[in-house]
Amino acid sequence: MDFLLITGMSGAGKSLALNHFEDRGYFCVDNLPPALISKFAEICLQSNLDKIALVSDIRGREFFNDLFAELGKLKELELDYNILFLEASDDILIRRYKESRRRHPLDEEGRVLDAIQQERKILEELRGRASKVIDTGELKIAELQEELDNLYITQDNKSCLQLSLISFGFKYGIPRDADLVFDVRFLANPYYVESLKEKTGKDKVVQDYILKWPVTEKFYDKFFDLIKFLIPQYKNEGKSHLSIAVGCTGGKHRSVTTVLKLSEVLADESLNYNIEHRDIDK
Template sequence: MFTMTIDNFRLVIITGMSGAGKSQVIRAMEDLGYFCVDNLPPMLIPKFAELCAQSGGKVSKIALVVDIRGGEFFDTLAQVLEGMEKQGHLYEILFLEASDATIIRRYKETRRRHPMAPHGRISEGINRERDRLEQIRGRATHIIDTSGLSTAELKGKITLLFAEERELERMTVTVVSFGFKYGMPLDADMVMDVRFLPNPFYVESLRRKSGQEAVVGEYIWKWPVTQQFMEKLAGLIDFLVPHYVKEGKSQLIIAIGCTGGLHRSVFIAEKMFEYLKAKGFKVNVEHRDIKHNVIE
């Protein structure tokens, strides 16, 4: 992986063994805000970088995958790196590799052909590729062996190497209120059912108001069961969120559901938003079904 910095412009080239996890790395880079391109010929890197650097700051972080799929074009990578060194550009190389056994297992699981042995044994392709990559590997300032790494662990390593300082601090948490009658949010990581809480629907003066209104919130909050639930939910969040951050998760979606998504779920979602915000998390709140103005 090659990194060039020019006036806050960063270019990253991802390279290494086939089957070592370059696809997972490029997805991790996308999560970090990098503009990603796969299988770009090395000779085009300087021109592409120049175009992006002249974008007026719109594209300041780029990740390009360059590997042996480029055929003869790949062999010009070393020459390109030398040219950039002569121009005074700083860079790093992060080389992704894995054991022969791991690469063979991954190729058998995906039933794909190795690019260096399309009609032969995978082991033969691995040996050819290691020989061909030896020069680039020798330039590496970082080498990651992905043999024993999970996807989350690999993402964590990439985050530590290439995320900006503020991106390392907190992931984004989105709290979504919804009504079960409209279905659960498909992208939710956690779902809390609050239909057991006292329902403002049965109070005539509150029936047509939402959980965002103070009078509705006062009604829901006055019941001991609500306060006990919030205390336990806060404890659960305090336990889980640091583990999600450690896993390298970039976004956590917490869904709070009641019958119609108008009263109880809205109020609890707002309370959870306030709690997480006070903790210093980057948090958003959305009320998916309040727009329906549905009466529970």
């Protein structure tokens, strides 16, 4: 089991790190009181979970004193674990708190610097036990994600971008969650062919009609090349989900065919995707 404890300074990016691990397939828990860590680990050992990431930090207040005892119990369970400690300089943490307008967990009198220095002292021993310490002060989000991938994520999980392929009709509106939207209303429309009007893009006869036109072949070559180019770029930026929407007038013929043909290309590239024909039955 991959059991990762994320801790460190408040404002250093622990939530960002946890979200990234969740996108990479980890079962994640935020702000788990230290006193519950060993009990949580026992439950995980009895389950089918193999990748766990949890954040436990100074937000646990008085419970935080139980952390070292709980780490000892993990050893008794013969559970291998790693501690990831995130930190940043006082100046950067102060700036982040000013920008977020959030209150430091130890700040009771409005003195952020005093709270940061107090927290740093409390966490000193835990920092010394950490498997890895990352200073996030000068890291952009994508750089932090890349560092986490290099340290903890296998090559297979690095490339786990989930794609959603959506066909739709413009007359019913563009899908609100679409990242990329393509308009194929310029392709020949089977709706105006009496024998094809009541069929859909799932039917081979409709696909054959759309595909027989030279403009369709030319467009598909360019369209598929563009998608294959874009996917690695989104992966490199750390995106975990990409929604590609293809629209025609009613969402029954041209958009459905295009999405299905795109899915065949993605299958050949061994990419993960799901398909939704939003308006096919309208």
